[in-house]
Amino acid sequence: MLNYIWAGLIIIGVFFALWQDGGDFRHDRYRNGEAIAVEIMGLPPGYLDQEPTGRIDVQVNITPTTYLEFFDPIDNHKKALDPEEAKDLRDQIETYLAEPIDAQFVTTDSGRELHIAFGELAPYPLDVIFDAKKDDYGRLPSDIMDIVSDSDEPTHATARIKLGHVGFVTVKTVTAAMFKKAEAAIALAISLVGVIALWMGLMKIAEDAKLIDVFVKLVRPVLGPLFPQIPKDHPALGLIAINLAANMLALGNAATPLGIKAMESLQELNKEKDTATDSMVMLLAMNTASVQLLPPVTLIAIMGLAATELFLPIFLVTLISLAVAITSAKLLGRMRMFKKTDPMRPNNPNAQKGGAA
Amino acid sequence: MEQIRIYQDYVAAVVIPLIIIAIPLYGMIKRVPVYESFVEGAKEGFKIGVMIMPYIVAIFVAIGVFRASGAMEKMEDFTRPVLTYIGFPPEVLPMAIIRPLTGGGSSGVVAELAEEHGTDSMITRMAATMFGSTETTFYVLAVYFGAVNVKKTRHALPAGLIADVLAIFLSVYIIRLMFP
Incomplete structure (x- = not known):
């Protein structure tokens, strides 16, 4: 009985994860390989005409409309959202994208990249992409496909960026959880030993008395x-x-x-x-x-x-x-x-x- | 009710210190070598601590996988309508299922819930009360009857399970009552 429950939890867990990830692929929830339009602000005037290397700090703007059109997060969510949850997500997107997001404009031999610090508050499905692909500095590297500087505003430019390929997110989470939990279990068990020893010591006195x-x-x-x-x-x-x-x-x-x-x-x-x-x-x-x-x-x-x-x-x-x-x-x-x-x-x-x- | 709650809070605050002074005191009166007895027992406690480790690992990993995959959330959403109707939070369902089967495993479930929800959350309290107030019925039956070679156990299992099921539900309601 217990054997079935234990194995069942693990097997159902892994299959469920695979099924979820299959859904991600089928509905292309993370728009793998597609580029989203963004506005880059804070570039030094004439920067794009030079051939510089290194990185400079910029800010990135994505309009909520672009975001909603690109990801279609309400209808294409991994869960079926009820009207209230849909409204919450829409609000979250509006609030999050109202402020420009900090980023770094990186020029390397292989091309131009935008490393964007989306952070914890990013709305679905950006949060998942960010979590899966962020670098050690808490930024999401993305390839700049084409970039045009704004003719009216010399420090601004519009660009299209690819956010990177994301797949098997849940399976990866499950694998990570497996190792993390095994580690946490022993850490916990060790922290219990002291109190158990104290209590058993007292009980032994009670027994002897x-x-x-x-x-x-x-x-x-x-x-x-x-x-x-x-x-x-x-x-x-x-x-x-x-x-x-x-x-x-x-x-x-x-x-x-x-x-x-x-x-x-x-x-x-x-x-x-x-x-x-x-x-x-x-x-x-x-x-x-x-x-x-x-x-x-x-x-x-x-x-x-x-x-x-x-x-x-x-x-x-x-x-x-x-x-x-x-x-x-x-x-x-x-x-x-x-x-x-x-x-x-x-x-x-x-x-x-x-x-x- | 408010008065009872304050009273319960006071009692809770002194119960452990009281035990910690009462037992060695009683031991001294009975002329027990308290220090040596304590060390002897603590050694035993160390063994228990090590003994439960594999159980906690097994349960943590199994429930961790189930939770991380989103299957736990799905199950909770699925059972919520029925369970909420009887006032039973779906989060403690794994505890109710595992409790009669394994003692070490169910202590793992309490620990897992404590880690996810905190030790003073309603859910952890309910699971902990279940853990404290029921026994590993199947194990006790197997050990006790096995020791004397009794194979036809008659109404022992139904009687034990009736008490278990009742204790599981009572744990939920008493925690709701005492920690609103």
């Missing part, structure tokens, strides 16, 4: 009526009490061996060794829904101080679920289909020798 006996005394009196099949002075009841007390204190590692001892003791009373008795079912039900006075140590380690606020809710939830577990174990035990398989029923033909109490 037999603090558990206090809770056994609390639990013991209510057990009799819940396990009517166990004779009053049988050691099973004591073992069950210790197991439940250990569970209340979230001593998971100590509780399990105690629980197994209790099960062995119940098995001695069992008349049909391969079938669970009502007492066993009750013990299991109480174990899976045990009252938690203290939450598990890993939870305290993960949540830090925020865990303290959860002590009370967890206690209340487990109190109710314990009541329900006991009730359902009792009620289900009375159902015909379960009652007729009870190993302790009178005249059980499968009863084995030496099993009787």
Whole structure:
């Protein structure tokens, strides 16, 4: 079951990513290989007529109309946008493109480039292109296809630029996430070790001081009526009490061996060794829904101080679920289909020798 | 309600310091070598810390891939109408599914949610309460019955799962009530 869920998450994730990227290609969402019209401002007069090398700071303007026509981001979005989201995106485009964007005009041997600092606030799908293709300085290099200086304004020019090829964006994100998460998991686990060690140290003192006996005394009196099949002075009841007390204190590692001892003791009373008795079912039900006075140590380690606020809710939830577990174990035990398989029923033909109490 | 909330806040503030002084104090009264016991237990804790690492890696990677691909968002959008109707945030759905199956794995889910949404977000609180208030039912059944060779478990699984499902829903509602 768990194997399917785990593998399912990964396989579905990767296929979903491929499917998304397939959609990107099919609809050409990033306009790969096409050039968008921009206005470049802040060029020194006559700069374009020289053959300079190096880089100068300029500013770039893209009009919202050009942007909307070029990318068609509303209808060609990877999600189906509802009217409100469409309006938000339109607003974002208007606001973002209202201000000129900082860029560098770079002339190299292979031609002229515009390195544009689009930044985090860029609207879809420019944000994706920027994220995928930005350089170490946080600028998106783009090739200038043709450039004409403005006849009225010597420092301005109009140009068409290619923003670079973008593909398999989601798959790349998924791959990056895989490595990043594996790394984060160990970093987190290591940060947990300290708190877990602190807590386990305290719990070990509690264990050595037999603090558990206090809770056994609390639990013991209510057990009799819940396990009517166990004779009053049988050691099973004591073992069950210790197991439940250990569970209340979230001593998971100590509780399990105690629980197994209790099960062995119940098995001695069992008349049909391969079938669970009502007492066993009750013990299991109480174990899976045990009252938690203290939450598990890993939870305290993960949540830090925020865990303290959860002590009370967890206690209340487990109190109710314990009541329900006991009730359902009792009620289900009375159902015909379960009652007729009870190993302790009178005249059980499968009863084995030496099993009787 | 407001009064209860303030009270709960005060109790929460002192509960851990109280445990931290009460246990060694009780140990000293009972003449336990507290320092040695602590170190002994802390060693054990170190082992647990190392033991959960592979689980956390496995879950972090699986959920990380699922989230990064956008499939998580799709699933949340898909289940939201039904789940919102019963007041259940779709983000905690993975927790509800994984909890009865693996203890280490579900601690990974809590940690993953804490990283994505912060430790004092409603979603992380709900998942953490689920983690604290239910057990790895399938594991407990397998271990306990396996130890004594019982194969016909009768109504043990239904009883355990009823309690689990209830605890999962209760966790959601109690957090909504206590942290509005």
